[in-house]
Amino acid sequence: MNRIDITATRSSESVLSTNKLIKNTYILLSMTLLFSAITATASVFLAVPGWTYMASLIGAIVLIWFVLPRTANSSAGLGVIFGITGLMGFGLGPILNAYLSMANGPQIVGTAMAGTGIIFLGLSGYALTSKRDFSFMGGFLMAGLLVVFIAILAGLFINLPALHLAISAVVIMLMSGFILYDTSRMVHGGETNYIMATIGLYLNIYNLFVHLLALLGALSGDD
Amino acid sequence: MDWSKIIWAVLLGAMILFLWPRAKHMLKDSPKAEQGDWQAVLLPIAFVVGFVILLIMMV
Numbered sequence: 199m200n201r202i203d204i205t206a207t208r209s210s211e212s213v214l215s216t217n218k219l220i221k222n223t224y225i226l227l228s229m230t231l232l233f234s235a236i237t238a239t240a241s242v243f244l245a246v247p248g249w250t251y252m253a254s255l256i257g258a259i260v261l262i263w264f265v266l267p268r269t270a271n272s273s274a275g276l277g278v279i280f281g282i283t284g285l286m287g288f289g290l291g292p293i294l295n296a297y298l299s300m301a302n303g304p305q306i307v308g309t310a311m312a313g314t315g316i317i318f319l320g321l322s323g324y325a326l327t328s329k330r331d332f333s334f335m336g337g338f339l340m341a342g343l344l345v346v347f348i349a350i351l352a353g354l355f356i357n358l359p360a361l362h363l364a365i366s367a368v369v370i371m372l373m374s375g376f377i378l379y380d381t382s383r384m385v386h387g388g389e390t391n392y393i394m395a396t397i398g399l400y401l402n403i404y405n406l407f408v409h410l411l412a413l414l415g416a417l418s419g420d421d
Numbered sequence: 422m423d424w425s426k427i428i429w430a431v432l433l434g435a436m437i438l439f440l441w442p443r444a445k446h447m448l449k450d451s452p453k454a455e456q457g458d459w460q461a462v463l464l465p466i467a468f469v470v471g472f473v474i475l476l477i478m479m480v
Contacts, residue, residue, distance in 0.1 A: 252428060259432070263439065306480050313476045317469055324465050334458055337448035344437060344444050351433045354426050367473075374469045378462060410473065418480040 212387075220326070220384055222392035226279070227399055233280055234287030234404075241291025242298070254289025258282045266397060275393040282397065286404055293408070297415050306418055310411040317410075318403050321374055325381035332382035335375055342372050363416055366409040373406040 241250065261282045269275040297303045325332065346369055353361050380398040383389040389398070 249425065252425060252432075256428075256432065259436075302480060309476055309480050313472070317472065320468070321465055328461065330458075330461050331452075332458075332462065334452050334454040335462060337444070337451040340440065340444035340447045344440055347433050347437050347440070351430060351437075354430055354433075370473060371466055371469065374466055375462065378465065410476070413473065414477060414480050417477045 215390075216385060216387070219390060219392050219395065223384060223395040223399065226276075226392060226396040227403075230279060230283040230396060230400055231403065234283045234290075234400075237284045237287035238290040238294060241288045242294050244291065245295060246288070246291045248292045251289040251292050254285045258285045258289070261285070262397065266393070270391050270393045279393055279397055279400075283400055290408075293411070297411060300415070300418075302418060306414045307411065310407055310414050313410050313414075314403060314407040317374060317406060318377060318399075321377040322381045322399075325378045326385060329385060330382065331386050332378045333386065333388055335379045339372060339375050339379055342368070342375075346372065359416070363413065366412045366416075369405055369409040370413065373402045373409070376402045377406075 261278055266275065266278050266282065269278050294307060297307050300306065346365060349361065349365050349368075353365060377399065380389070380395065380402060383398075384395050389395045
């Protein structure tokens with residue numbers, strides 16, 4: 199086999215593995231989103247108390263930080279990712295119940311869900327079809343995320359509705375950037391594990407939904 | 422003070438501490454943008470902003 203043949207074989211192997219990664223990631227993402235929707239619906243019907251959101255989020259963060267990195271390369275990682283997404287979905291119950299109790303609540307929740315889906319599909323499709331490498335955004339996005347965390351921390355002690363709205367608007371733009379960045383990482387080999395790729399995209403969608411819901415809820419015509 | 426605010430503050434503080442070294446590393450080692458890269462990002466983000474404004478007007 200000459201050098202050109204070896205290069206062509208490696209190149210086609212690389213394309214095949216990238217396509218497999220993308221396919222597996224989107225299948226797992228669909229399944230985890232569906233599972234999240236089921237647990238969220240369950241927590242809405244159970245009318246769980248407000249602290250459930252915080253408890254679920256703490257549980258999910260512990261799993262993301264300490265368990266997922268150790269299990270992502272094994273089949274146990276699948277169980278962990280369903281645990282994380284199930285917990286995060288269950289935690290949405292009190293938030294969804296608060297919005298659903300508003301006069302146009304079902305419309306706000308439905309619009310936020312549809313909007314999140316359209317934004318995700320549009321941006322992820324753009325990153326996949328344009329084949330652009332968005333890895334240059336990494337530092338900017340991480341710095342933006344830190345600034346948002348500091349602003350949220352300040353918002354806990356300063357009761358300023360405009361600050362909360364501004365945070366939601368910035369998070370929507372940041373998560374849009376992260377969707378481009380994470381999708382591009384799959385295409386360009388920055389991420390080769392479909393479980394880690396799925397959790398990244400899932401967190402982008404989750405945060406996009408929560409903050410779009412907050413923005414729509416605050417700025418809807420129903421006062 | 423509300424106890425939940427304290428727990429949120431601790432959680433956010435832990436997240437900032439956890440992400441800080443990663444953000445520093447990424448800021449230092451991320452590849453530099455080439456000409457036209459930022460335009461390729463700003464265009465879809467502008468669409469997202471316009472779409473969100475449309476959604477706000479709808480509800």
